[in-house]
Amino acid sequence: MRIHIMIRHLNRSFVALAALAALLSPLASTSATAAGPDIKHWTAPNGARVYYVESHALPLVDIQVGFPAGSALDPEGSAGLAGLTRGMLDAGSEGLDEQQIAERIADTGARIGGSADSDQAGLSIRTLSSEAERNAAIDLAARLLAKPTFPADVLERERARAVAELRDALTRPDTLASRRFMAAVYGSHPYGRSTTVESLQSITRDQLVQFHRNxxxxxxxxxxxxxxxxxxxxxxxxxxxxADLPAGTAKPTLPTPQQPAATVERIAHPSAQAHILIGLPGMSRDDPDYFPLLVGNYVLGGGGFVSRLTKEVREKRGFAYSVYSYFMPLRVAGPFQIGLQTRGSQSEEALRVTRAVVDDFIAKGPTAAEIKAARDNIVNGFGLRLDSNRKILDHVAMIGFYQLPLDWLETYPKRVEAVTPEAVRDAFARRVHDANLVTVIAGGDGDSGGGSAPAAATPKKAGHGK
Structure with missing residues (x-):
């Protein structure tokens, strides 16, 4: 479960500057992104790691404070604890209730929000860089981070909201497929856990307090x-x-996922469309095969209309409007996933064609022309992923959290350009095996083989990653 909470109480001056930033940031960052941002790094006396990029084009500063406090650290039977903990940081803090916190954010003209995913959770701040506004925003954010009160009444409200959203999601075949897919791919590994109604209902305020402290x-x-x-x-x-955070002791670790045995699982659902997911544990952020897998996946299913899966499954046979593949790099091997939706009556044939495309790609690898096109697209589009301070912050925070080299952004295009067809074929042959590919098919029971298909959707492009 990924929870995104953003509080937006903006005064007029900040709105005007935010609009100006949106207009000017691509222009302001063009020269900087050509060589990659100059990232400075140091460690504070209390052990916090700091990553900083100086940019005076606009009177704004973007900040992200991250912790290894994602859902992979949820205790057994308490899935959802990390998300609720992150989501309630701004629900109350040492003498301030929810309304007072919202009013103070509005007074500072800042944006304070955050998120939690499998690996990490934290707080983000965007504020004017002028001293008074900046100090007010930082003081409030520090208070939210270090001294949340987790009010019991707000916990009950947020729990009820999460349970209602989950129950609604569980009526949809895409949700059923994705939850079962992660469980089948990861087994007992923490990445395979999903929030349940029961796990949400079991979470106590004391658990939130302890999770935050830990x-x-x-x-x-x-x-x-x-x-x-x-x-x-x-x-x-x-x-x-x-400054006011607990010192902490050992840093949490995660086990390396084991490769699963190949299975095919079907989930009954009265939808006309069958949702098909295929995959296995893929790669970590610091994986030595990162760039061959990244470029190769663009050819296989990450390049939208130019990918092999789209050409074979959608264009030649009309089995699916959208078919894709992607790697999601995490602290340890995140999922490699292939996905498509197709009419239930043709799901077996669509699955057969998809598997044939994958098998052929692994056996023969990409052509030199395909690799050149993939490299050119990834490199030429890379600057657009760094055309604002907010986007740069996302990448800098990622580099810091996963402790990647400071020149990772600068060397990224060069390392993409260095990928060869042979390197891709070698990486996929070693990392993607039929014996480990899990397949989940959810829904499609409502399709009798006739009727018209839904309106076309744009194929998902998920092949880049950061």
Whole structure:
């Protein structure tokens, strides 16, 4: 479960500057992104790791504070704890209730929000860089991070909301497919857990307090800062944001996922469309095969209309409007997933063709022309992924959290350009085996083989990754 919570109480001056930023940031960052942003890194006295990019094009500063506090650390039987903990950081804090926090955010003209995923959770801040506004936003964010109160009444409200949303989601075949897919791919590994109604209902306030105390710690914090502040000001921001956090002890670790045995699982559902997912544990963020798998996947199913899967499954046979593949790199091997939707009556044939395309790709690899086209597209589009401070912040925070080299963004295009057809064929042959591919088919029981198909959708492009 991925929870995104963004509080937006903006005064007029901030709205105007945010609009100006949206208009000017691509222009302001063009020269910087050509060589990659200059990332400065240091460690604060309390152990927090700081990553900073200076940019004075606009009077704004974007900040992200991340912790290894994602859903993979949910205790057995308490799936959803990490998400509820993150989501309630702004529900109350040492003398401030929800309404007072919202009013203070509005007074500062800042945006304060955050998210939780499998690996990490944290807080994001966007504020004016002027001293008074910046200090007010940082002081409030530091208070939310270090001293949340997790009010019992708000917990009950948020739990009820999460249960209602989950029950609604469980009526849809795509949700059923994705949950069963992760469970089948990862087994007992933490990445395979899904939130249930029962797990949400079992979570107590004391568990939120303990989870926060265990994982929102100074020595595991990663503070990414991009914008209109000096190195000295960035250091002050990082220190203040983490000053009142518990020191922390050992950093949490995750086991390496085991490869599953190949299975085919079917989930009954009265939908006309069958949702098909195929995959296995793929790669980590620091995987030595990262770039061959990235470029190769663009050819296989990540390149939209130019990918092999789209050409064979959609264009030649009309089995699916959208078919895709992607790698999701995480702390340890995140999923490699192939997905499509097709009429239930043709799901077996669509699955057969999809598997044939994958088998042929693994056996023979891509052509030189396919690799050149993939490299050109990824490299030429890379600058658009760094054309604003917010996008740069996302990448800097990722580099910091996964402890990648500081020049990762600068060397990214060069490493893509260096990928050869032989490297792709070798990487896929070693990493993607028929004996480990899990297949889940959900729905399609409502299709009798006739009727018209739904309106066309644009194929999903999920082959890039960061």
């Amino acid at each position: 994982y929102y710690t100074a020595n595991t914090a990663v503070v990414a800062i991009v914008g209109d502040v000096t190195r000295e000001q960035a250091d002050d921001i990082a220190r203040r944001l983490t």
